[in-house]
Every structure is written in C-alpha cells, then in structure tokens.
Amino acid sequence: MYRDAFGSGFAGFDGYDSADYTDNTDEAGNAGSFDYDTHDERHAADESVPVADGPAEGDRWSTWDQSTPTEKGPEPRPAWVVTELAAVDTELGLVKTGKEADVFLLERGVPGTGRRTLMAAKRYRDAQHRMFHRDSGYLEGRRHKESRVARAMAKRTAFGKEAIAGQWAAAEFTALCRLWSAGVAVPYPVQITGTEILMEFVGDENGTAAPRLAQLRAEEADVEDLWDQLGRSLSVLAGDGYAHGDLSAYNILVHDGRLVIIDVPQIVDIVANPRGSSFLERDVRNVGAWFVSRGLPEQRVGELVEALRFDARLG
Numbered sequence: 001m002y003r004d005a006f007g008s009g010f011a012g013f014d015g016y017d018s019a020d021y022t023d024n025t026d027e028a029g030n031a032g033s034f035d036y037d038t039h040d041e042r043h044a045a046d047e048s049v050p051v052a053d054g055p056a057e058g059d060r061w062s063t064w065d066q067s068t069p070t071e072k073g074p075e076p077r078p079a080w081v082v083t084e085l086a087a088v089d090t091e092l093g094l095v096k097t098g099k100e101a102d103v104f105l106l107e108r109g110v111p112g113t114g115r116r117t118l119m120a121a122k123r124y125r126d127a128q129h130r131m132f133h134r135d136s137g138y139l140e141g142r143r144h145k146e147s148r149v150a151r152a153m154a155k156r157t158a159f160g161k162e163a164i165a166g167q168w169a170a171a172e173f174t175a176l177c178r179l180w181s182a183g184v185a186v187p188y189p190v191q192i193t194g195t196e197i198l199m200e201f202v203g204d205e206n207g208t209a210a211p212r213l214a215q216l217r218a219e220e221a222d223v224e225d226l227w228d229q230l231g232r233s234l235s236v237l238a239g240d241g242y243a244h245g246d247l248s249a250y251n252i253l254v255h256d257g258r259l260v261i262i263d264v265p266q267i268v269d270i271v272a273n274p275r276g277s278s279f280l281e282r283d284v285r286n287v288g289a290w291f292v293s294r295g296l297p298e299q300r301v302g303e304l305v306e307a308l309r310f311d312a313r314l315g
Helices: 003-006 039-044 136-141 146-153 160-183 223-239 277-295 299-309
Strands: 088-097 101-109 116-125 188-193 196-200 252-254 257-262
Touching: 039 136, 039 196, 146 188, 160 188, 160 196, 188 299, 223 277, 223 299, 277 299
Parallel strands: none
Antiparallel strands: 088 101, 101 116, 116 196, 188 196, 252 257
C-alpha cells in the first residue's frame, strides 16, 4: 500500500515541484541571485491597493483555505479539526526546538464560539539556520525528477538546501497522511502550507505536551502494553517495506497510555535503500534499549527485529 502511494523512493520527494522555487542556479548547480520584487516596489505606484486586515483577535486568520485538497489531512477528518474560514490562529508558545525544525503550540478557534482546538505547528527552518546532518544516508534510494535540482541538492548549494527543506516538509506530511490512514500511531496531519505542518497536538487541553517515552518514570509506564503498541505500528510499516529511520525513546510520545510516534520525514524505503535493513534494526534496538532498562527481557528486542524482517520480506 505504501509503495503504491509513495512510489519508488518515496513520493514525498519525487513529487516535489521545482516551480515552487525561483532561482538562477547554473548548470553546475551553484546558486545565483534570486529575483523578486518587494511589496513596496509592487504597490508604490498604486496607493489604492488595500492592505489586508488581520483578525481582531489572534495572530492571523486560519490558513485552512490556503492549502489545496492534497495539502489537507485524510478524510474522514476528526471532529476536532476546525475548518471554518472565520477561525483565527493564535500562537501560544514554543513546544520543542530541533536541528531542522521547531514546534509551536497553536490554537485555532472561531471567535465568539466555543469552537477551538490546539495543534502542533512544525516549522522547518530557513537555509541559514538548518543543519540537515542526516541527508545523505536517508536520501539513498530517492531520486529527483529535475536534474538541475538534483545537482543542487547533491552539491548542497543554497538553492539545494532550500529544495531539501521543502522536500523534508512535504515528505513528513505525506508520510503522516499515509501512516495515519494505515492505522500507525502518529499525530493526525491537519494541513501543510509551505514549510509549516499543522498536526494533532498530543497533550492535554491546557496545552501541556505529552512526555517523551524517555521522560516517563518507571511507575508511569506499562512496559508490556507500550511495547505491544510499538510492535503493531512498526509491523504495519515493515509490512509495506518501510522503517521510521530515526526511532528512539525521544521521538515517541505517551499520552494517557497511548503511544504516538513523531518525527517521520526521514521514513526509509528498506527495499530501495541499500542500508534499509540496518535502519530497521537500528530503530528497534535504539528504542528497545529503553524498554530493556525498564524490565523488558532483552530477547524480546531481537524477536521483534526478526519479526519485522519477516513482515518486510527481507529473508
């Protein structure tokens, strides 16, 4: 199922549209200057152009109508998703910072009503502040249809880094949509606009984020149940030829006993990627170390590795 939806080498990357970026990259893949007009230059001669009004409350109008149908989460959507165009978005603070992206807490609500929801807004950083330290290994088995873009990405030019950033965001959103639809324990993806992904906030209604697995105290963790939940999700992935690619106790959340896997832009095609099998095993052993330290018999980790290899038909 994933392979048909993603395509060979994962469609979140193959589906990238280079028209989203305007540059003067030469044939060697080096970025030249970017051509653009500022707002003032476009409207300096026309004082009659109206300035868009912001909402009376909140930080911005809802961006729901700015996403195309394919940039919105799978249907049927959960009842908590706010799609009304009268809604406004209010940023409530920083949830997590990372090397490639930051996650913010965002409230989307309809003023004057009780219709509101909390979401996590994951925003990939600009080229000057990102550190895509993992690109080379995860990009094996993925090819870009535009040779100019592929060269720029390979050379890590400024334009290439922009292309990679856009692809990471699109890749994560595509992965979340497919994984959610398949029943994998991931946050529901609401929408994507540019390099911002809005998704289900995993936490309480007061905005307190769920703890990472690594933060759980022994008395708070039902080790057997969490291990079973994890195994079911990884089995679905492996059965369709994929592994998380960077799984650990730090990118798994636990809320009211529910295990939720996060940070999936680097999802690995374990058939197309020559190191796919090692990614699969590393995922299990990395997170398995936490479970073993909490009393899970160590042989259960090896048993899961072999079960997933069987599910993935790796022999």
